[in-house]
Amino acid sequence: xxxxxxxxxxxxxxxxxxKEEAIEKGxxxxxxxxxxxxxxxxxxxxxxxxxxxxxxxxxxxNYMERTYKAxxxxxxxxxxxxxxxxxxxxxxxEDLVTVLxxxxxxxxxxxxxxxxxxxxxxNNVEYN
Numbered sequence: 711x712x713x714x715x716x717x718x719x720x721x722x723x724x725x726x727x728x729k730e731e732a733i734e735k736g737x738x739x740x741x742x743x744x745x746x747x748x749x750x751x752x753x754x755x756x757x758x759x760x761x762x763x764x765x766x767x768x769x770x771x772n773y774m775e776r777t778y779k780a781x782x783x784x785x786x787x788x789x790x791x792x793x794x795x796x797x798x799x800x801x802x803x804e805d806l807v808t809v810l811x812x813x814x815x816x817x818x819x820x821x822x823x824x825x826x827x828x829x830x831x832x833n834n835v836e837y838n
Contacts (some may be wrong), residue, residue, distance in 0.1 A: 732828045740829035740838070745769050746822045748807070750815040757781075764815060766798075774800040806811060 711794045722728060751757040757764060768774045775795045798806060807817065808819035830837045 729828070735830070737828040737830045737837070742824070742826050742828045743769050744822060744824050746820065749818055750810055750818045751818050753814055758818070764810070766803065768800060768803065771800060774798045775804060776806065793829060
């Protein structure tokens with residue numbers, strides 16, 4: 711699936727305040743997930759320098775996708791970044807890591823995060 715990701719970072723001192731504000735604006739808790747992300751880079755670590763993303767994401771042990779996002783530039787950082795996601799069976803994780811390693815990619819970081827996703831649909835646009 712191809713999507714365009716629009717992302718904006720904020721400093722948040724109290725996560726309860728943003729949750730309350732989101733609920734006041736009509737956002738509802740859509741779901742909670744556990745995501746484990748494994749990021750890969752090339753042998754020269756150019757992906758790290760250019761913020762190119764080659765990632766495997768496992769979600770709640772029952773869904774997995776491989777993601778590619780092209781390198782960042784001023785234009786893409788300001789407006790969005792094309793993201794290509796390919797769904798893969800979670801049981802194929804080790805095989806995919808083996809293939810990527812065989813192609814010369816290096817696993818450089820892995821972490822697990824827990825998300826509460828609030829969502830609102832307005833004028834055929836979904837906000838999360």
